[in-house]
Amino acid sequence: MADDAEQTRDYRETVFLPDTPFPMRAGLPKLEPQILEKWAEADLYRAVRKARQDAGAPLFVLHDGPPYANGAIHIGHALNKILKDFVVRSRFALGFDVDYVPGWDCHGLPIEWKIEEQYRAKGRRKDDVPVAEFRAECRAYADKWIGEQMREFQRLGITGDWAHRYATMDYGSEAAIVAEFHKFVASGQIFRGSKPVMWSPVERTALADAEVEYHDHVSPTIWAKFPVQSGDERAKGAAVVIWTTTPWTIPANRAVSYNPAISYGVFEVEAIEQDLPFEPWAAPGDRLIVADKLADEVMKAAKVASFKRVSDVDCDRMVLAHPLAALDDGFGFKVPMLPGEHVTDDAGTGFVHTAPGHGADDYLVWLKSRQLLTELGVDQTIPDTVDPDSAYYPHVPLFPGLKVLETEGKKAGKFGPANGAVMEKLIEAGNLLARGRLEHSYPHSWRSKAPVIFRNTPQWFIRMDAALEDAVHGGKTLRQTALDAIDATAFHPAAGKNRIRTMVEGRPDWLISRQRAWGSPLAMFVDKETGEPLRDEAVNARIVEVIAAEGADAWFTRPAEDFLAGQDASKYEKVEDILDVWFDSGSTHSFVLENQREPGLPTHSPADLYLEGSDQHRGWFQSSLLESSGTRGRAPYKAVLTHGFTLDEKGEKMSKSLGNTIEPQSVIKDSGAEILRLWAGMVDYADDQRIGKTILQTTTDAYRKIRNTLRYMLGALAGFTDAEALPLEDMPPLERFILHRLWELDRDVRAAYEAYAFSDVTRAMIEFCQNELSSLFFDVRRDSLYCDRPDALRRRAARTVMDAAFERLTIWLSPLMPFTTEEAWSTRHPNAGPNTLRIIPETPAAWRNDAEAERWAKVQAVTSVVNGALEIERREKRIGAALEAAPQVAVAEAALAQAFEGLDAAEVFRTSQAELQSGETADEAFRLPEVPGVAVRPFRAEGTKCARCWRVLAEVSAPKFLCVRCDDAVEAWDIGQGAAA
Template sequence: MSDQSSTTAQDRYRETVFLPRTSFPMRGGLPTREPEMLARWKAMELDRKIFDAGKGKPVFTLHDGPPYANGHLHIGHALNKISKDVVNRAQRMSGKRVRYIPGWDCHGLPIEWRVEEEYRKAGKDKDAVPVLQFRAECRDYARNWVKIQGEEFQRLGVQGEWDHRYATMDFASEAAIVAEIGRFLLNGQLYRGLRPVMWSPVEKTALAEAEIEYHDIVSTTIHVAFPIIADPTPGQALADVSAVIWTTTPWTIPANRALAYGPEITYVVLRADEVTESSLVPPGAKLLIAEERVAAFCAETGILAHHILYTLPGEALEGAISAHPLRGKGYEFDVPMLPGDFVTTEAGTGLVHLAPAHGQDDFALTQKYGIEVPELVRDDGTYAAWTPHFAGIHVFKAADPVCEALAEAMQRWTGNGDAPAGLLARGSIVHSYPHSWRSRKPVIFRATPQWFIRMDGERHLRRDALEALRDVAFVPEMARNRLTAMVEQRPDWCISRQRAWGVPIAVFVQKGTGEVLRDPEVMRRIVDAMREHGADIWYSAAPSAFLGPDRDPADYEQVFDIVDVWFESGSTHAFVLGEDGLNFPADVYLEGSDQHRGWFQASLLESVGTRGVAPFRTLVTNGFVLDEQGRKMSKSLGNVIAPADVTDKLGADILRLWVVNSDTNEDLRIGNEILKQQGELYRRLRNTLRWCLGALDGFTPGEAVPYEELPELERYILHRLTEMYALVRRGVETHQWVGVYPALHQFCTTDLSAFYFDVRKDSLYCDAPEAPRRRAARTVLDILHRALCTWLAPVLVFTAEEAWTARFGEEGSVHLEAFLEPETNWADPELADRWTRLRALRRVITTELEAARRAGLIGSSLEAKVKLPLTERETLLFGDVDWAELAIVSQLEVDILTGAPSIYLDDEQDETLPGAPEPHLGPTVAAAPGHRCDRCWRVLPEVGAQLAHPALCLRCVAVVEGQGA
């Protein structure tokens, strides 16, 4: 047959081949198609239809932790909201009614800081602006970003009741937050007290632990001698001795009021006999330090030779009193030595200087002994006017003047029966130090009057919170220890802030007694007013409007501190959950691991403190997002990946696929190469959907074949579907999606594209429409399409919708469908085990075919004839298979062997025993005899047997003639 006549014959029969046809394109074009789909969903009111479809179903509630309304979304936002959306969609498609109410955190310092920045640029004084005007500008700023972020979240494919969103600055929300403060007020847990809190001198406000980040800084270190003036030890072991402390905060020396020792630590009195030329230690000085620190102390202070004069236990120091090293410069008080269980010998001298205004341990220990808490540092970080010798100096610039004063004090030592006082050494250290995450500036501990919620005491909030956590599920489980430890260790909750933009701690304090007013009727009036007018009413209305006619406003102080934003966000359960079809406690809270010290903890304490239960049944935690090298993202490194950039270039579905293909239990990585890899994974999934759609062209329900009549291969694929669905169900039930979608991708590429589709391609393209094998394949493809579309819909929200509507029309939506659930009889482990063996043997054959192709013996596999030797037992297991179809060759001949051991079965007797026959050989490949069919391309001797169609095999002749060709 000439090339021209062969081409003519192929053209003649091309139209008789059932090639795939679909409107679903090969290329996703996601950046263009996704916005079009969002517009379509809006036009068809998909959110309303989802809402209506859920009525009467069991309720599932994932409560949205509110992002901050400040700036465009970052990649952490995308991870968080996509993760929540996957959980919500999967629950909905599993038969639940999901009410997802997106929310925003709108108050607090970040927004206030941004508005102040605009003032600074314009040369305006923020403090000169009326508070209501300033609050209105903050509200406008937050409102704008709520709108922008809402649009950006929706662009990511996140489904929710966006028109029903909540915000902490809504009037109803503000009223509810004040009502929650009132609950703590009325149950006695809210109190005002003086104690150290994290304080930002730049922002002039207290900060929560969750608002702190740590950076390395260089700090000045000093060793300071405190002369002991009262010696309780036997034999006056401490006569003429100075206790030595070491600190990294020289600025706290003016606030020193005590020293701490460890009762279990052994101490020594060391006499410095010889020192270096640069040492500040005077020879002959007698110094008290921990025995374990002697060598390090001498090295750090330049002591070359010394003697140990006394050794004494820490408990012997009880009752000892020292003098402040700056006595004579306005520091004329005694400094008692107190036992402290927090004192260690890991660093320093084994003695700790206590500044009760600037440390939690310092405060707790000195309060126990009734020692005053001096207030020497103002809100801007400068020493107050009444601070002797250092008034007006900023604490972060105080190292030099403090050291100079201490050095001067040391120079006054005479050695004539007195103990030295002052500076013994100065150095520096690089260490991790707390900073405000907003201003990126260092913070200090500063004792100020603040409002606190008691963790312990009569109502036992700490104990109750820990008890409530026992009934909470954690995903991953290891996160339980983190949150539990934080609750165990946290101090009383400081909820007050000294700013303007937020919900006020709307309480009154009696001026005469200092007692907070705990009156339910007053609190009711405050809450009612805020529900109608918002929190601004606290600033604009007369106090009498709240106090009522029976109290004189002149007798009360109105508190204008605002509440910590963590208290606000921790209160959101109070005005989102429990009503309007939303569960309380919520089924799930899902956030990053940093929220164990933030929203998770605030919500737990707020809910347990007011309702006695945790507001969540399950806590799901994900890691942080890093770049491809594992570095934190930063503009200076140029490694920031913005969600908008990804959606504009690749599409939201690629970003969503990255989320579910990552191990969210650990820190995640993202970058251009990783996104490129996700694009490749997406392309394979899309091609799988496209092939299904193309092969299903014209499929009708009447074409379907009952399960009992399906060939083994189809039943095997359905069994594999049951295994895939088990993974999906596990994700739904545990909210643990790690590994689920990678397994689904592997199924699509390995089981379907590289195996099932390849094997059944010939039947689908070339068998007659009514052929049982073709109908069976299309029956399974129909199931596969429905399964893949619904199972992928929680993740590939746009692509799954496109693949669904390409077949069923745009009147419906895959997001109104339920997950395809496999029939129980599809699970067939024995069949699966058989086909695992068959596929292994198929790989042996394809390996030989590839070798023959490389050797030039054949071109495509359809040009091959395979001889497959099988033993009698192998024939029983494998011989009933259409091996030519399974191996995709034109001809395959099984050669049944007798007496030879198997090479494919691993459960026969050991063939290496003496006298055992040699195992048989594997398959061999030769060029297939005959001619190639111009329609199916198989090479068969029968081609040409029919004169009417000399270029076709007998099967193709029957199909063509059945089509009337």
């Protein structure tokens, strides 16, 4: 071995070590804002679009589902916008001209509540505030949060047409929404119906199904008796027993439903349970009618000790008395028994108390039974029982003014006194059989989280099942048009199609009216005599013109005469309800996709893609589908992509009260937006995904691997020019293999981006950087890159391939990691323009080399056995570095041995020397069970250590202590230095 004292020269200056200003530590929190500023100066999004348009690129449209403008963004927002940016940037990289306009949903209750709270804090009621003032406050509040969210989204690196951002509250947007509404009016799809709808007393408005969610709730339950007045003689003196969890609806009862397929009987009470702490309401001799299957359960609830079945009973055409009739003549009407398939004997009594003003099934069975009701002489009017605050109207006997739900103060959203009062009156009337409590799933408002009720109220609907003989529908209903559009749409994942299809198949008519202030109006007039909407193109044009100029506020502040264009205002009712906010956002395609924001800017509709969370199958995806199907006869999208929800590391829902939230702002401050982006690129977004400190640390580790790969290539490529590049035919086997892998990756990356399979790209990039590049190519070629003379073919080949890899990695990764790839690209090509301007380069088909891929799979299998043997030698301290080894490798399998033909085994093994033998070797040799037929004897290398490359070779000797290759390289370096001097 060479003695350091004998070495007369320090050769370090002659070694071509990697040289780059690209730092190992990214410093992303400081670096990213600088890159964002650079992009802003370059007007990056518009620059890329112009470049694509100049090249005649095809247009790709991603339509932004608008987030709600009422607070800082959360991790769900971040995931959604990052995924959209993956789409935008990947399509740019694939050579498309991408149209993406970020937008905001601005109308609706959450903002309205915030403003109401502000007024209450000042001692003012909303009803006392002029509508223009109130709406102006709502508009200002939404505008503030649009600005805040826009800055937060841009900080994530989201690129898009921010200069033309859209908002549903913009005057032009409101005008377009009203114009879309007018199309439904003109085609006859709008109607006013009085039927029970989900009603939020706290919010004082009707709700659509999509605005309702279900939470556990404890309700009072009652078993009430309806005395038989007429019908089957066997039922004389008996009472039909109903069971309900909404006692407050008893005053609205108008019928009892039964199922002809259920067996019912008359049961007589014989004895009551003894030693009870209270007096039961049942008594011996009482005759009760219930389903046979449920008799035991009913009697148990009534504390009946014994009973007998007296007879069968036929419910057909039976008439009952209201259970409160004895207390007030206002309840003295007939209560008919109505047949209904919705009645079951799974629970309760086998009968359904029917209040047609407070239940969907109740309403439908009432309508279906009109002929029977007429024959029985029953008043068919559906009563209005509770007002918008859920208080009984003054005309309701016994209970005027009592509230079902509290709507003011600290008790807002809690159940009021109505349930208790009704039960007390039933006891007084002698018709309460039993009561209890039940925890069950109860409807709540999606926004306020307060309970809702079914309430009969006039509302405006869009018909789902009216056949329309117009150019849009061609005789089909809106439901069928929408279903056909679903079938023509691509869904990612595919299960989304069945999900939305099932919802559309079963949904009722679309309830579109709301009794609130902050929204786009149902800007129409109704004929006071006929109740029909006015269909006048001139009037509608005037309405849209005024709203476009002054905003929707004008509809509420201007008199009717300003819109009626000569019509007699006294004949018409001006509708001042607002539209369902889902109609607002469902109309965005009309004023975003079909609006040419700048002269010459290409547009197309439908959009190529809608991308939102999976909950939007019942929300924006569906409202957009129905709105576009009703006005254009098709969906507003060609494809729909959905992602799941973000949970904590344990798979639990994030909650501030649990302290398990991950705020994107904190991650950006600590680690940078790039880490969030890489996390989004690593997860399977189609399912619910998880995030937390441990997961983010794993993401950071993956980021470092990618960054170090780029950094190494930048350093190793210092000074590389096209003149140094070698053609494919001059490439050694290893370089041919890496080029083959680049060809494979080019194919796979393109396919993955086309399919929105972003994690496939991320995984492939991480594995390529770690396996083929760092662990193989860089490791094998490090010696050549550092120590070969610059014009050596092997070194030139390695740098040529590295240049090709760098060129592709920086654009393949650009959609996922735009900050880091921009930093790497501009470090190497400071004058080449932004990395995002680039298109994925074509990869020559000649790079494909299946034979080399097969060869290197075998070579790496043999190498793994060598590495295993050397690891033991290092652990036992028999060698230090691999360069001190000269392994003897016996390969029994001919195919494995042939794989090394034309290769330098020592170079492949990263050792100074190596010997390959065919056949078996001694039993004490090292083996790996997963690579049979390969045995390694790890001998120490014999010779002297080269002072420059550190390989141990027999050719190294004093006085230079250089191997032949290094001696030649140093001589060339010295000549070059002399020439430079």
